Amino acid sequence: MIAFHGRLGFRQYLPAKPTKYGIKVWMRADSENGFVNEFQIYTGKHGDTNQHQQYGQSTRVVLELTKKIENRHHIVNIDNFFTSYELLSILIRRLTYARGTTRSNRKEFPAAILHPKCVKNQGDLKVLQRGQIAAYAWKDKKTIFFLSSADDPRENGLQVQRRQKDGTQRQVPSPSVVQHYNLKMNGVDKADQTRTEYPTFRMCKRWWTYVFYFLLDLSIANAYILMKESPNHQLETKSGRRKERSLLDFRMKLAKLLIGNYRMARKRRRVSNKDLHGIGHWPKESVKRGRCKNCSKNRKRSDVKWECSGCAAHLCVKCFEEYHKNQ
Structure with a gap:
């Protein structure tokens, strides 16, 4: 969300977000470092010229953001707003796989695992498979539903610790899809954290200036990630050990390169009655x-x-x- 409280036709209100009012941006980011590969600013309903117009908004957004990685066997981790059986089926045909939490009222989600008696106790798991897509119902503190075309439902996951009502710790079995999802799902969060750490944001009445500052911070964050991971730009200490590059140091050096030797002169008081003839100096x-x-x-x-x-x-x-x- 790009924070904006002014008047705008496509301004959104999302009460569950930390930034409740603003311009919504869809993103696809790298799960390892938070590098933003694709983004799309939501400006309202698309016209009939869009090739994915026949799909719903959640499906259309993912298909457009993953168009450049089709037929490469990538795995996409998606939020429960997007996850549906229709989306995963289309991605499989494009040789792209996906996993994500989902909502129990999604169309074509199997009703057999929605019954409360399927998973009674903490750690219980119920899996149903249709083709290459598996539906999971796992009981943690509450029942969590997953859809995945990237995981083997027969694979055993790790044990996770959960505190009981009496204060003791108990090892609870969890499926592998939970481990993989928790490990890979925070790419956009990493991107937002890097982008907003030292923002260039300034207050303004025009909405497009907020978008400009968003694009500027996003470009700086992506450049920082590229330089940080480049083998030709690694920092070393005097003893030859690798030194981590900080975002603040990167921004400071970038600002100096952009400014150069320019220095704005101090403003002086304007004198209107200056004596140019050399008389009247008292x-x-x-x-x-x-x-x-x-x-x-x-x-x-x-x-x-x-x-x-x-x-x-x-x-x-x-x-x-x-x-x-x-x-």
Whole structure:
């Protein structure tokens, strides 16, 4: 979510998100480092020209974001908003596999494992398979449902510790799909964390400036990940050990490269009654105290209440003659 509270036709309200109002962005990110491969800004309902218009929104978004990795046998980990039997079936035909938590009211989800008696106790598991797609119902603190075309339902998972009501710890068996999903599902979270750590965000009334700052931070985050993983850009200590590159150091060096030697001069007070003919230069008492210009040139600090009536420069009485001779 790109935070924005102004008026906008495609602004979204998602009460479950930390950023409740704003512009929604769909993302596909690398599960290892959070590098954003694809993203799509949601601007409302698509027109009839879209090739995936016959599908629902959740299916259409995943198909569009995974178009460039078709026929490469990649595995996509998706959220329960997107996971459906229809989506996994289409991805299989495109040689792409997927896993994710799902909602129990999804179309074509097997009703046989929805009954509460299927998984009574913590750690119970029920699996049904149709073709290459397996549906899971696993009892943790509550029943969690999965759909996966990337896992073998016969594979045993690890044991996880769960605290009981009496305070003791108990080893609970969990299926392999849970382990793989928990390990690989946080790619977008990593991307958001890197992007928002040192943001360039500024308040504005125009919605497109928020999108610009989002794109700028996203570009910097992706560049940082590429440089961090590049074998030709590794940092080393004096003893030859590998040193981790920090995001703050990367941003500081990037800013210096972009700015170069440019330095904005300090704004001076505009003098409208400056005497250009060299007459009328008399010391007078100023309204505010200021630094003596002649002392500042000699790297001394002297706050005075006198200024020149002709050039409006704060000057000591002893520096008055020397300053005007140099001018």
